[in-house]
Amino acid sequence: MERSIRSAHNESVQVVVRCRPISQKESDSGCTTVVNVFPSRGVIEVQNPNAKSENEKTKMFTYDAVYDMSSTQQSIYDETVRPLVASVLEGYNGCVFAYGQTGTGKTYTMEGVVGDKDEQGIIPRAFEQIWAHINRTTGLEFLVYARYLEIYMEDIRDLLKSKNTKPLELREMAGKGVFVSHLHSQTCQSAADMMKAMRIGNRNRTTGVTNMNEHSSRSHAIFQIAIEMAEEKSKSVRVGKLNLIDLAGSERQSKTGATGDRLKEASKINKALSSLGNVIYALAENSPHIPYRDSKLTRLLQDSLGGNSKTIMIANIGPASMNYDETIITLRYAYRAKSIKNQPIKNEDIKDAKLLELQREIERLKQLIAAKGDGKVVPDGIVLETTDEEMESDSEDEQEKEREKMLEAGKLEVDELNKKLRTLEKQMVHGGKNIVDSVNENEIKLEQQRAEIAARKKREIEMQQQIELEEETCMELKQVFANLQQQVEFKREKLKRLYTKLQSMRQEIKDNHDEYLRERQELVEANDEVSLQLRKSLMILENFVPPEERSRLIGLIQFDENSDNWVLKKEKRWLKPGDRPVARNYRRPISEYAIKKSAEPGFRYRGENVLDLKLDMPLRTTQDYIRPAICPQVKAAVKNVIRHDTESNRIVIKLSPHGFSMRGISKSELEGRYNKAARNTVEVHNNRIKPIPKSAKPAY
Numbered sequence: 001m002e003r004s005i006r007s008a009h010n011e012s013v014q015v016v017v018r019c020r021p022i023s024q025k026e027s028d029s030g031c032t033t034v035v036n037v038f039p040s041r042g043v044i045e046v047q048n049p050n051a052k053s054e055n056e057k058t059k060m061f062t063y064d065a066v067y068d069m070s071s072t073q074q075s076i077y078d079e080t081v082r083p084l085v086a087s088v089l090e091g092y093n094g095c096v097f098a099y100g101q102t103g104t105g106k107t108y109t110m111e112g113v114v115g116d117k118d119e120q121g122i123i124p125r126a127f128e129q130i131w132a133h134i135n136r137t138t139g140l141e142f143l144v145y146a147r148y149l150e151i152y153m154e155d156i157r158d159l160l161k162s163k164n165t166k167p168l169e170l171r172e173m174a175g176k177g178v179f180v181s182h183l184h185s186q187t188c189q190s191a192a193d194m195m196k197a198m199r200i201g202n203r204n205r206t207t208g209v210t211n212m213n214e215h216s217s218r219s220h221a222i223f224q225i226a227i228e229m230a231e232e233k234s235k236s237v238r239v240g241k242l243n244l245i246d247l248a249g250s251e252r253q254s255k256t257g258a259t260g261d262r263l264k265e266a267s268k269i270n271k272a273l274s275s276l277g278n279v280i281y282a283l284a285e286n287s288p289h290i291p292y293r294d295s296k297l298t299r300l301l302q303d304s305l306g307g308n309s310k311t312i313m314i315a316n317i318g319p320a321s322m323n324y325d326e327t328i329i330t331l332r333y334a335y336r337a338k339s340i341k342n343q344p345i346k347n348e349d350i351k352d353a354k355l356l357e358l359q360r361e362i363e364r365l366k367q368l369i370a371a372k373g374d375g376k377v378v379p380d381g382i383v384l385e386t387t388d389e390e391m392e393s394d395s396e397d398e399q400e401k402e403r404e405k406m407l408e409a410g411k412l413e414v415d416e417l418n419k420k421l422r423t424l425e426k427q428m429v430h431g432g433k434n435i436v437d438s439v440n441e442n443e444i445k446l447e448q449q450r451a452e453i454a455a456r457k458k459r460e461i462e463m464q465q466q467i468e469l470e471e472e473t474c475m476e477l478k479q480v481f482a483n484l485q486q487q488v489e490f491k492r493e494k495l496k497r498l499y500t501k502l503q504s505m506r507q508e509i510k511d512n513h514d515e516y517l518r519e520r521q522e523l524v525e526a527n528d529e530v531s532l533q534l535r536k537s538l539m540i541l542e543n544f545v546p547p548e549e550r551s552r553l554i555g556l557i558q559f560d561e562n563s564d565n566w567v568l569k570k571e572k573r574w575l576k577p578g579d580r581p582v583a584r585n586y587r588r589p590i591s592e593y594a595i596k597k598s599a600e601p602g603f604r605y606r607g608e609n610v611l612d613l614k615l616d617m618p619l620r621t622t623q624d625y626i627r628p629a630i631c632p633q634v635k636a637a638v639k640n641v642i643r644h645d646t647e648s649n650r651i652v653i654k655l656s657p658h659g660f661s662m663r664g665i666s667k668s669e670l671e672g673r674y675n676k677a678a679r680n681t682v683e684v685h686n687n688r689i690k691p692i693p694k695s696a697k698p699a700y
């Protein structure tokens with residue numbers, strides 16, 4: 001899709017934080033509330049329940065807006081999301097995503113209680129706003145479609161299709177950015193249509209139970225809405241796109257009680273979220289490399305973070321003391337995200353919009369119907385008007401019959417075309433259609449008032465933050481000191497305040513440094529593991545793969561941008577006459593016997609790639625050797641015989657005849673070795689080591 005070339009202005013990602021009420025489970029387990037929210041100043045304060053010093057006690061963060069436990073779904077929507085959806089309706093890209101620890105209210109904020117007017121979340125409210133706008137706007141034609149996908153364990157799934165479909169691929173195209181290929185687009189004609197799509201998708205979404213949340217979202221879910229709009233009969237189309245994202249929760253495995261598959265799932269979730277954190281970090285630091293390619297989530301969010309979208313991040317936190325660490329991590333991420341700058345641009349004059357295609361098809365059908373409808377054209381383009389000569393040659397009756405038959409067929413075709421036209425026209429929505437229903441004076445006034453209040457509140461927070469900042473610098477100037485003592489007192493007070501601030505900043509730097517060290521350690525460990533794997537693979541390649549096969553593989557390997565992975569190209573093999581094809585890289589049962597054989601364990605083809613094979617380990621190893629059990633009586637009898645024989649110097653140790661020649665040890669050398677340990681008590685005779693009777697003299 002082309003984008004208009006317009007000078008874009010920088011706009012920061014808007015970050016808001018919402019703290020949910022303490023849950024019954026948390027208060028039952030004796031947790032206290034450690035989060036204080038100051039909505040009028042946009043400030044969140046968190047008390048460290050395990051603080052060892054005064055400096056560690058309170059942490060303070062400032063955001064664009066903060067919402068406390070009593071905040072309503074309506075206020076969050078009106079104050080933060082409504083202006084963004086209004087921009088999308090003008091042709092901008094918009095993105096709202098909820099981030100936070102598991103069980104902190106991301107799904108509640110994004111979806112809420114579906115069907116409950118007060119409790120419904122951002123997604124259903126956005127549907128209402130979009131359709132209220134369309135129904136009120138006259139003179140515009142709209143084409144609206146929805147897509148719903150989830151990223152589960154790094155696989156992309158279409159939530160509007162049945163659950164067991166193949167994972168979808170990510171693609172990247174110049175001018176179109178990153179997109180998911182073959183994702184189903186559901187055309188919508190009302191908010192109800194969108195709600196239906198959302199319900200279908202939610203039924204297909206992967207959820208599970210964890211210690212922290214009974215209905216935990218185990219995947220990242222993205223609801224995409226595209227709104228194409230054009231003035232009637234105009235060829236200039238604008239497209240607004242909205243991404244509404246409910247991320248899976250960040251979590252500590254120990255807290256969620258994850259084991260087995262759930263643990264694997266959790267580590268994938270954490271990996272994707274940590275790559276999101278890395279992208280946020282790199283953008284905030286203005287790093288030259290932004291690691292978007294590290295996960296599918298970050299690739300899909302590329303436009304929303306540092307791209308051409310207007311973006312709101314909603315960081316969800318819980319107030320309980322037991323979640324202090326996770327809360328701080330979320331607040332830090334959110335704080336970093338504040339400095340990300342996007343360049344939103346209006347998508348205008350889009351040449352490959354579906355709306356244009358639809359308009360063209362409708363126009364074509366209309367022309368076809370008009371041509372067929374006036375009775376001149378029947379199927380296969382036969383012209384019904386007959387010439388005088390023809391009239392003369394055929395009988396009138398026959399001609400009449402023929403004509404009726406053709407007209408009938410023509411009518412059927414026109415009906416079919418009309419049906420098709422109606423279906424296509426239905427997909428396109430003419431703005432202002434339900435103007436009577438939706439233009440309720442009071443409702444519009446109320447909406448305007450809400451928008452005004454929201455804008456005023458935003459201004460107030462900004463002003464308050466500005467005032468607090470300036471207060472520190474201007475206070476001194478404003479103060480008129482009665483005497484020197486007062487001045488000293490004031491300065492001491494100021495110094496104290498600044499010192500506290502300095503201490504808290506030092507602590508924050510220390511915490512950040514500790515976190516950095518921890519992350520670095522994790523990276524080093526991950527790197528070590530990857531290096532080990534690499535070394536192992538290289539070792540196999542160097543020692544077990546013939547050089548010609550190795551260079552063939554190197555020639556075939558290439559990086560696939562779409563799957564973001566290395567793949568083996570298909571090799572073109574030109575067979576010379578008489579050559580027999582050899583199975584490479586795959587098993588190729590060619591006869592019934594081979595098929596039967598291939599089912600047997602250990603069966604292999606000559607041409608198989610050894611890299612794909614697992615080592616056939618022996619069924620038993622020497623380590624597994626279990627001595628045969630000997631009954632104690634037999635053991636005692638054998639011991640007794642040995643003792644008796646040793647005492648009477650009759651023991652003979654039989655040597656393998658190869659022992660000498662293989663090792664090249666001479667008779668005298670062997671005797672020397674044994675006698676060194678056995679104090680001149682053995683002799684070698686006819687390959688046998690014999691103890692020398694105590695009475696006899698050594699032979700040398």
Ligand SMILES: Nc1ncnc2c1ncn2[C@@H]1O[C@H](COP(=O)(O)OP(=O)(O)OP(=O)(O)O)[C@@H](O)[C@H]1O
Pocket residue numbers: 019020021069100101102103104105106107108109213215216217218247248249250316
């Ligand atoms: N602001 C709120 N007011 C009232 N209840 C809330 C609020 N936020 C969350 N809850 C309740 O907390 C519970 C967990 O919320 P939710 O499922 O939305 O969490 P989540 O962050 O989406 O979790 P996960 O990451 O595991 O999917 C739900 O029962 C929800 O109703």
